[in-house]
Amino acid sequence: MTSKNVHVKIDEMKTSTGLIKNLEVSIGKLVNDNWTEPMGPTPMPSLTALRDWDMKLLNKYKPFYMPDCDLCCLCTFGKCDLTAGKRGACGLDIAAQSSRIVLIACSIGAATHTGHARHVVDHLIEKYGRRFPLDVGGLNVKVEAPVTRLVTGIKPETLGDLEEVLEYCETQITHCLSAAHTGQEGNNLDFESKAFHAGMVDQVGMEVADIAQISTLNFPKADPEAPLIKMGIGSVDTSKPVIMCIGHNVVPSVGIIDYMKESKLDDKMEVVGLCCTAFDNTRYYDRAKIVGPISWQLRFIRGGFADVVVLDEQCVRTDAFDEARKVHAPVIAASEKNCMGFKNRTNDPADEIVADLVSGKVPGVLILDPEKVGEVAVKVAKQIAPIRKKMNNLPSIDEIKSLAKTCRQCNLCQRSCPQDLIIPAAIKAAAEGNLAPLTDLYEECIGCGRCEEACPVKLQIHSFIIKAGEKFMLEESNLCRAGRGAVQDVEIRNVGSPIVLGEIPGILAVVGCSNYPHGGKDVYDICREFASRRYIVVTSGCSAMSAGSYRNEEGKTLYEEFSGGFEAGGVLNVGSCVANSHIAGAAIKVANIFAKRNLRGNYEEIADYIHNRLGAVGLAWGAYSQKAASIASGFWRLGVPVLVGPHGAKYRRMLLGREDKPEDWDVYDARTGNKVNVGPAPEHLFQTVETPQEAMVVIAKLCIRPNDTWKGRSIKLSHYVDLHKRYYGCMPQDLHLFVRTMADVPMTLKDEFTKILEAKNWKETVIPDPTLLPRMIRKMKE
Amino acid sequence: MSCEPWQCAEIAATKKANPIQKPEIAVAMIKKASRPILIVGSNATERWMEGKQLIEYLIDFAKASKVPVVATAHMVGEFLKRGYEPAGFMSAMDIGNRLVDPEWQGLDGKGHPDLVLLIGLPYYMEALILSGLKHFAPDLKTMTLDNLYHPHASWSFPNATLEEWAANLKVITSKFEGGQ
Incomplete structure (x- = not known):
């Protein structure tokens, strides 16, 4: 698409119909649109255009609030105590306030990525010009901007085309943030819907930033064999x-x-x-x-x-x-x-x-x-x-031993440590000449430095830990695959069918920051487990680094052990934060390229497709930021479940399904219009998991989708059961909710399944053509 | 023993936990409850006292008191390994979410719990779940059996050493018929 401002001024013109004088015509935009795909119902959706869709999701996955603060301090009526049902001076209760904070976080995140995109695009236009063509993968990527196409209805072809996309994002983020002002939105679910909106816009902003820089700066272009980069x-x-x-x-x-x-x-x-x-x-x-x-x-x-x-x-x-x-x-x-x-x-x-x-x-x-x-x-x-001469600010070992003797054992370091690390004991040991306990803290320390801020005798505790772990630090030398950017259209064609039918058991996106509960090894272990099980594992950001920071028994990093392709058993790093848009893009492209669904301004239908058919799960094991919140929110609106590690509970609101409420799990069968109960698939939209063992079991379970064929469901259930047995030591108790016909039952587990199904009074049901949208029901044949 | 929040910044506003100054108070509360449950988190195998893991103290308590156990994360496997079958297992978020639903009829389907005991979750997670229960299940009594003061509970032990914690748990267990 190209667009330009047009201004025509005619001082005097003689025509066959008369004389025209002082005619001035100004056209804001001349659109040369050569994209033939018909426009869907919601191009450039407003704040409420997708509200009905959001409410469908929020009805299945109701918010569970865990307020991180009992107060609201945002206006001068406050501080208002909102404890246990009290309303503040503006009338807001703690549920709405909690969702309001989620909206604010998501708006900050979306604004940050979009502001980043604006800076990058403006700079690159200045350097390369508006007409510079977008190219994120040559002939391998024809759907160059799936999120942008889906949300805005624009098919960008040049750098200049991205400006209009960004204008849309900037407008929407302003509306989202304005809704958080005192005396605007007051309903918790409406706040949630707006947070979803911010997340959707965030995905567009991220995509714009990344396709602009990929196109102009010659980044790897959807390359499964992007170079291996030295790390550490x-x-x-x-x-x-x-x-x-x-x-x-x-x-x-x-x-x-x-x-x-x-x-x-x-x-x-x-x-x-x-x-x-x-x-x-x-x-x-x-x-x-x-x-x-x-x-x-x-x-x-x-x-x-x-x-x-x-x-x-x-x-x-x-x-x-x-x-x-x-x-x-x-x-x-x-x-x-x-x-x-x-x-x-x-x-x-x-x-x-x-x-x-x-x-x-x-x-x-x-x-x-x-x-x-x-x-x-x-x-x-x-x-x-x-x-x-590489002057450093680390104490010597002798200094640590000496300074540690001044410790009062007041525990304030531990009580200020987000990880609750047992620092006082390590300092005490150091004072006695034993640095091993301090060294043990190196891997788990997240480097925030709060221990030092709390210390009444001003010990440089974080520096002690770094020095004690110096040997590990200096030996850190690993490999990470450079961010490859988008997923190729041909890769989508190759895996579209096995993903949607469930034969590739799932796509696991391990993304986000490094606020890990026990170091980065958990990220590596989780990625390796699922890649070995032939899931598609996608990484980005700090998690992609942690995934590459450990080696297998043969000395290979994850990126050497597994291919970089979007394929079963692949581990592909898409790149930086803004490259997360390619993960959403891949999901959208499955709907478009494999299932031939129109993208253009057709958000609800595509999200419905992804939610019911694509066994994708996001894991942000160390998410900490507002940007991580908005990234997650973009996936929520697409109906993709997101897990966070234990620190992610501090996002203060989960979106949880209730597997014990069968009435929540009906979908329409698009073939007949009948309602079919498909069980909790997927069970949650946003959930905190406590341990890596729990994460692995939950990931396998959250990849289950209503559309799975019996063969696909059988494969998914066998992974779920296997991981459950390994980490929970028993069979899952909810298998009856996921078996539709006996063909879904893995052959090798038939006896164990049968016992559970009988005990739960299981009844056979059908595999529908699932949708949450009545308009997608096809007319029954006479 | 101190009634400061264990994590310094975990400040509550106007509703703060009553301190449990001696274990007999906890025992009285548990005995008074008609439908108590005990939620056990992943630190149950991470914390050691007097050469025993926390989970072993909890199995003793659960057997003695007959309070049904909900194991979170992967703790169900740890209980089973030790020959104890918890009444249920689910994620910490799921049990929290059910507890704020007044319609939920408990693990056995016979009625909503009236007292929730929590122990062994990462401090910040437990604090958040207790906050959720404080705000959205105001009629539910909550008590933490950790040795860390949790301001969002209805009842909490003050911050205490591992030795004091072990002693408290042993006293609590001993006060039930099966713990004699």
Whole structure:
């Protein structure tokens, strides 16, 4: 699609019908639409256009609230105590307030991705022009922007086409956030519906950001064999000057990498990244390295490895500057959203800024020109590395032993630790000369530093843990596959049928941040378990890093052990946070490419298809952020269940089905219009799981869908039973809810199933053509 | 022993747990209840006291008191391994969600529980579930048997050492007929 502004002015024109004078015509947009697919019912849906669909889901999956705070402090009537049914001064109760917080979180997340997308698109248009063609996979990807097509009805072809898409997103996010104002929305389910809306818009914003950068910056284009990237502090050559980029926006890093290459310094320096910038750096430049997930910022800065720290946006520690100053590493803030209080030096000569940073005259600067960021960062790193000599801010072992003796054993460190790590005992042992308990904390520590903030004698407890675990830290050297971006259309064609029929037992998307309850190994174990069972495992973001951070008995990382294709037993990393849109995109493309459903502005039908037929589950084992909330919310609206690890309970609201209420599980059979009870498939839309063992059992169960063929259901049930027996030590008690005919029963388990089915008074039912939408019922033949 | 929330920032507003100053108070509450249940979380195999895992104390208590057990996460397997069959097992979210439904008739279908005992969930998860019950099941009494003060419960032990915890659990068990 192309569109442009048209303005015609005629001072005087003689025509056969008369004289025209001073005619002025202005057309906001001239649309050249060569996409022949008919427009569906909800192009660019408004805040309420999909409300009925949301309510269908929310009726099945009702909110279970766990308020994280009893109060509302958002207006000057407050603080209002909302405990146990009390209403606040505005009339809101705790259910609505809890959903309101969910809406606010999802709106922040959507705004963050969309703001990121806006910055990337504006920058790339300035650099490459509006007519630059979008290309996310050459001939292998014809449906280049499935989420955008589905939601907006626009088929973008050029960078310029993305502007209109972003305008839609920006408008909707503004509406979503405005609904959270005091005295606007008051009903909890309407807040939830708006949170779904924010999540849907978020998926569009993410997709825009990623397809723009893939197309222009030559990232891997839907490539199952995207390069394997070195990862971990141990993979960094610290004898070279090191530039560390933290955040999510690749644009400043591109400036750094380009300048480094132009100056022929690319083999003389290291560019490393933390969090999603790391991924996008490696998609641009395969010699860039990934240090680790978001939680390792303090490790790397205090360890003194970085000679220059470049901060862009999102998930950047707001005290990164203070930490970097302690190791004399200059900081460059490179995003309007994260200025860090620095003076704006964008218009100053580069060499002048370099001199100020190297001399220590200023510890940090704000530079909003990515090319200048590149020049300054490279020059500063080169000049300051020999001066800094990788100065670190870690105590020596002897200092730890000595300082530990000042500990009062007050327990405040443990009581402030999100992980409840038994720090006091480790400090006590250190005081007695034994550092082993501190070393044991290294893997589980999420690097937040709250222990240090709580310590009344100001012990640098996190630094103690880093030092005690230093050997592990320096040995961390693994491989992660560079983010491949989209899933190819041909891959969808190959797996569409076995997924929808249930013969590939499911798609597991392991995404999100690294607020893990017991370190990243759980992510690796879960991914490996399901890849070995021939599920399709998709990773992204910090979880993709954790998935690659461990090795099997043959010394292979997950990305070496399994293929990078979207296929049974594949483990594919789509990329950074914004690449999560490709996971939604793959689900949407199954409906479009395999099932031939129209996408254009046809959200409800496609979501209904995905919800009832596609055995996909998201797992955000360490989700912490508002962006993770909005990513999850986008999947909720598509009807895809999302699991979070135990810290995810702090999102304070789950969306849970009730398997003990059969009346909740009716669908229409589109062939006949009859209502058919299909059981709790899937049982939940948003659930916290407590342990990795529980996660594995629940994942297998949540992949069950009403549309499964008997063969597919049998395969899914055999995985569910197998994992249940292994981790729960017994047969599941709810099998009668998932068996429709005896053909669904796995052959090898027939006797065990039969006993349960008889005990539960099971009755055979039919396999419907499932839908929640009455309009999808086909007329019965006479 | 302290009645500060174990995790410092876990602050409640106007409704805070009554401290259980001695285990006999907990015993009286449990005996008074007509339909108590005990929810056991995944720390049941992570916490050790006097060389025994928490789960072993809980099996002793459950056998003595006949309070039905709901095992969360993968704890059902741990109970079964030790020869004890819990009355039910489900995710922590599922049992919380059922408890806020006044229509739910309990694991046996004979009536809604009137007292919920919780123990061994990760502190923050247990705090959130207790908060959910405080707000949305205001008539339900909740009690934590952890050694960590939970402000959102109706009743909670103050923060205590592992030794004190073990002693409390043993006293509670001993006060029931089967625990003599």
